[in-house]
Amino acid sequence: MNFRAFQAMQRVAVIGARFISYVDQGAGEPLILLHGMPVWGYVWSGLLPRLSGECRVLVPDLPGYGYSDKSDRFDRSLASQAAMIRSWMSQLGIERASFVGHGIGGGVALRLATLSPRFVKRLCLLSPVCYDSWPQETFWELGRGDANKRYSSSDVMVLLKQQLREAFACSPGDEMLENLLAPYGTGVGKLSLIRNISALDTNMTTEITALLPRITAPTLIIWGEDDQRQDVKYGERLAMDIPRARLTRVKNARHYAMLDSGAKVAEHVLEFMKG
């Protein structure tokens, strides 16, 4: 699916002065897919047909990402993202949902599961940021105060494409990379990504480490076996700390396991949803 087709599927929820764009497909138990950085909801597009055949799948673009609000005037920390997701769920009348969170989306899901557990029925973590596993050095340059002046939109796109390529086990074509990065090609998109990067804060996951043993939601941890961005050791640690968690590794997959091995990831998620 081309990114414009995905964009055309997006609905919108206005939360205070901000807005969230999201896809809502399927029926039944709600399953919320939270993307990571530097992509957007489109990263889940390959899994959507399979998952939405079995449940109601909601794919928000986190504020500051994708085609959600990218104005330069709000907090993009994981704490703020989690708060926005809660407000968004409430506005949609969703009291509780299962979550699949990838990268920083996984960090958001972890904060929800530890600090707002009533919102989380089941927790699936796909190479999430956790403990002090992040932020990657990859992004430090773009988080500098002068990054907007130092780097043009095309500079940033070149950098991001290079970083993304390395995070796949398969060799993504240019079209896939352009689809994944489409929202960030303008000056506003670039600046929004820079602001998101400047909000990356290890404290957002270290402060909840002590709360991990209190997670009551059944938890599935999925990790691309060859993930070089987030080492699988963190998955092993999560499996030790979260009471009802198990870790499953995906062969021939790196950080973007949902793209390297989408069918397998979908199968794991659906099996978990039925369990």
Place this chain on the structure above:
Amino acid sequence: MKPKQIPERAAEGELENVYHDIKQTLRVSGINLIFRIWAGQKNFLPELWRSFRPNAETRAFEEMADRLRADSVRAAAAVGRLQAAESAPLGDSQAFQLDAALDLYHYINPKLLLMASAAVMALEGQAIGRGADGAGVERIERGIPARMYPMEMVSEKPDDKALRDLFEDIKQTLSLQSINSDYRTLALWPTYLFVLWSRLAPFVKRPEYERATRVLREASREYVRALPFTFQMQSSRIEESLDNVFETSRNFERLLPALILNISLAQADRHSLERCLASPFPAASRSLEPVEVLV
């Protein structure tokens, strides 16, 4: 020769602060083409802004822009309906953001025309402003409105050939040397922009369209004469040739009415007359009292 522009990201020193102050005072989320081109003319924009700013922050100026916007909406109603909206279906989120983008330009463009008129008239040596002394002149709040869409634009020379050709067609039809920010923003929804332009282009040559742009230009000059504070620029501070700044300013005064009208036509295509007539971002008065802030 295509005029030089200084994009927001490239602004340094005094210009960077001028850009910031323009956004805060005019309540706009980006720097429009007119400012980027004025900034390309040696020291002109800082001097223009320094002289115009006292008026720019007044309730009177805000209301003049409101009246000019309403004039444009009524003129658009007389010109005709585009019927572009139904031919360019958009998803919910796309439509929401397109409406937000149209509101941004619907709000700011009248202010740009008023400034262009003021610049031309000042350079012509005309008297502008009522000479108020400051006391009792109401000022509006500063700051970009909380819900205003960011001024997001595609590149002036997009990779997509069809879009590049469309920009060229717009420039040629409207006699533009550079493509306005508005069209570059609407290009975020290219299907919509293609349809919009296909409906708009035939309107542009109609006598009622040309009449409407002339009326807007005349109204702008009339309003500017009644600005609260005297507006004059010190030509000794302007390093650029006065002929160049005059030509640039006059070009904008000539071209902006069409832009205002086009945005009004696009708005009228999507919303009720009442909604189009109202300011998308009504401004509160400036106050030193603490207020609840929507973030």
